[in-house]
Amino acid sequence: MSLSAAEAAPPTRNYLNAETTLRSWLLTTDHKRIGVMYLVMILISLFVGGMFALLLRFELLTPGPTYIDAITYNRFFTLHGIIMVWFFLIPSIPSVFGNFFLPIMLGARDVAFPRLNLASVYIYVIGAAFTLGAMIHGGADTGWTFYTPYSSTTATTVTPVLLGIFILGFSTILTGINFIVTVHTMRGPGQTWMRLPLFVWAIYGTSIIQVLATPVLGLTLLLLFVEHAFNFGLFDPARGGDPLLFQHLFWFYSHPAVYIMILPGMGVISETVSCFARKNILSYKAVAYSSLGIAFVGFFTWGHHMFVSGQSNFDSGAFGVLSMFVAIFTSIKVFTWVGTMYGGAITFKTPFAYICGFLFFLVFGGMTGIAVATISLDVHWHDTYFVVAHFHFIMVGAALMAFLAGLHYWFPKMFGRSYPEGWGLVAASLIILGFNATFIPQFLLGNMGMPRRYYNYPEKFQTLHVASSAGATLLFFGFLIIFIYLVLALKYGQPAGDNPWGSRGFEWNTSSPPLPHNFEKAPVFDREPHDYTTPVLEVSHAS
Amino acid sequence: MHPEAIAESHFSSPEVQRHAARLGMWAFLATEILLFAGLFVGYMEYRSLYHESFVQGGKHLDAVLATIETAVLITGSFAVAMAHHYTLTDRNGRAAVGLLIGAATGIAFLALHGVEYVTHFREGALPGKYYTFPEIRTAGASMFFTVYFLLTGLHSLHVLAGTGVLVGLAVLAARGTFSHQNYSAVENGGLYWHLVDLIWIFLYPLLYLIS
């Protein structure tokens, strides 16, 4: 981006204060305000989902009943999974940072369909309302995976939960369509595909998965609703149905869904690693194409969730091999990120602390993913705490760290203020430590044979459970600290300049916070993204 | 209302805006295809498990009625394609007629399909626990009808939605909204209708013709 088009000192008028009525927020079509609204909603979801997790871990402090009964426990882990997967992780980075920064990185004034974007917000709210309603009425106890025939015969309130997720799926699909069309049709002059920031590539790949996979979830939930309400017998062996059909349909969506959860985070890491190492991404094309590779190959690996389900040995073998191939794309990225640090000029700020956490957790978590894809080993590990630890390493250790990296990296840009760096590092350390303390014991529990979704457990597992619960409490305090200082920084933080990190990302060529329509003049793209061969000054105060 | 005469301010030109709308509709059509895909998979599985029941069930359905339904839908698609052509040549009146014919075929299709459903209700050829059809007692007999009702039911919901879209477009056309510079809505609405038709072209042989 030409430096001559850079904005001058931050204007007093920006997207936050241009209009301040409630109506201007509720009916906004400004992608930045929509991003902020999503930020508030997903943080609420993170809090609710996290509370359920803490309640579960308290119950698990003792082998027998601690303070709740079995049905309540089963409802809690179901809602924990549903809220964290669908209401927090899947929307988190795309709907917050994707909405906020995609148009800016492309030099556009907004996304392709701004009104559709607003509709996506309200669809999310309606979906959340149904799920909240279900929670108040007791909530489903099936686990977030809803396996039949249990889910089609349980007496708990499954239907409103299914409806809530079904509605939420439309929010995801519409956002995905919006982003795909935006990237195709709204790139600025000079911005070829190979000049797109890697965050855009990640969001683009994620949007493709969202558009293709989510409808299958919609159908599966619809069929489950019909089965539960009318007993059509589609999954009921007594009427000739096959419970495994449900599993195939469910995992056909849910495996690509985990790539929806991690791919955007990888995009954030590409941006932040490049900025904080002040260096070009080592192999831009490899990272860009691997985002598409994950999107494509990820659709062919779903059966690795079903190795002991009764599917044929041939199926299991095929899915095992395909799962190994999808892992290659991640290892390309890890190599690239670490290699980007080589020859760099690294500064250890809070986002970089999260990058380090992300790298360790992604490699460890990802390789334990390879381990459970090794079929004979999965026979022992399936449905034990080993798998729970594996996916939390990726979803929390990697994806959530990437979200926090992005949140700290982009906070000054979004809100025009800096957060306190010291507290940032303290919280990051607490979170990384707490995370390890919570989930490493769970790998060991899985090895011992501790099954998942267990309300009571034999005494020999107690020590590790207590350790894990202690870690969870530590993790909670880490999040609490972050929440406090970020909220305080909104009002009392140092005013951040246009580019406090000295980043060469295109989005830093706007004011902090950006103007309502992003640019005075449409920017022209005449250089590579992530290019640090020319000096950039860190401007940490408004001049 | 002339939504396209002036390009939305965030697009660089009306041509880009049209392109974006078209791309968005194709992406949405992809989601609809994936939605039906799971049911087709279910059909294939149960057909292979309960071959005899599916053969008998297929024979029992009214293929003649279904052929008429097919002809009706194809006529509708033709009318909608013509309507698109007329908007490109600034003839809103004829476009409105084409769209209304399309909508009428949608309603006709639903009515004929309703006749099929009523017959099945009377016979007891219904899904799951409601199945009391005495003529087919082979294993998995009810599963054929479960799959039949789910596939055609979901499809009929989409026909209903498509009919609504066509009626809305017809109203706009009657007000003279469209022109060779402003035709995206008809093009994209037409795309949706053609997809609904296409799904039926797959359902028809799978349910009514193979044996």
Next chain:
Amino acid sequence: MNEFLRRVLFLPEQASSLARQVDQLHYFVIITTLVMSTAVGLTALFFFVRFRRRSATQTTRHLQPPVWVEALFIAVPLGFFLAWVYRGYHDFLLLTTPPSNSMDVYVMAKQWMWKFSYPDGPNSAGVLRVPANRPVRLLLTSRDVIHSFFVPAFRIKRDALPGRYTETWFEALEPGHYPVYCAEFCGTNHSNMLAEVVVMRPEEFDSWLVEQRRGRVAQQDGSQTPDEDLSALTNPVRQGEQLAVRYGCFKCHTVDGSPHIGPTWLDLYLRREALEGGGTVIADETYMTESMMDPLAKVVRGFNPVMPSFKGRLSGPEAAAIVEFIKSLRSEPLEQARSRRPVYEPIRR
């Protein structure tokens, strides 16, 4: 070495013939995981120190790795991953292919217990007794929802599905008690659905089995030969047939479709019957049981209300066995068109 790694990784004892082999791959994969994640972490740390920012305006060179380096970083991990899945699939085939001389045990999962039965008796709940050093094949099914039979010490796990059989097998090495867990969420008491495999010395197991069967025979009065009686114990259809003989059902009901004093039992199950006094009923388990206990409640049209009540004469399980027998009486078309499940395949080789 094996023992050291097993303990460090908190793995249970290797109590089956395949456990140690499975664990060897486990060690390889996990150790590589630990090494690689540590290596990546340390490399990042090293780079941070070595390439830290020294001035506010420092620039960096634009670096591009040669293609062969990129290829190496793709090929080497892929090589490891494919080698692991190859060995994993090989071990998986071993874990899922029972030897031809395996002893069969039926495992029935239901909310929330495990029931075991041997083909020629006895039955038990919660405890599976097997001989050491002999392969045992488990034929699993479920009465209601999906459960999963998991024995950590044997490194085996397999889902139990309603409506079909799945199988797994093991050969226990040492006598002992090994916990069994349900590993697929199945409702409120999922975590209490525990059982135990009791591995006995082979001679002890054989004499235990004989004792059990002899004990059962001694409880029956009479005249049946041991073989007949034993199969009747575990095969409800045959038991139902014998009970029907004993209680004189065939005086009024035929099994070949011909009408008699009462409706024929052929194809009775799920048949829609018109009732005396109007209305219809589907002849399901409920109706058939009701007819045995309260026969005058719903009389089929065209038949006289002469059936006696068997309340107090037939126990619950006996009535259920008669119902199972009636359910088995189907005429030809249904047999031919039978769905291909439940699947029970004799051991290959």
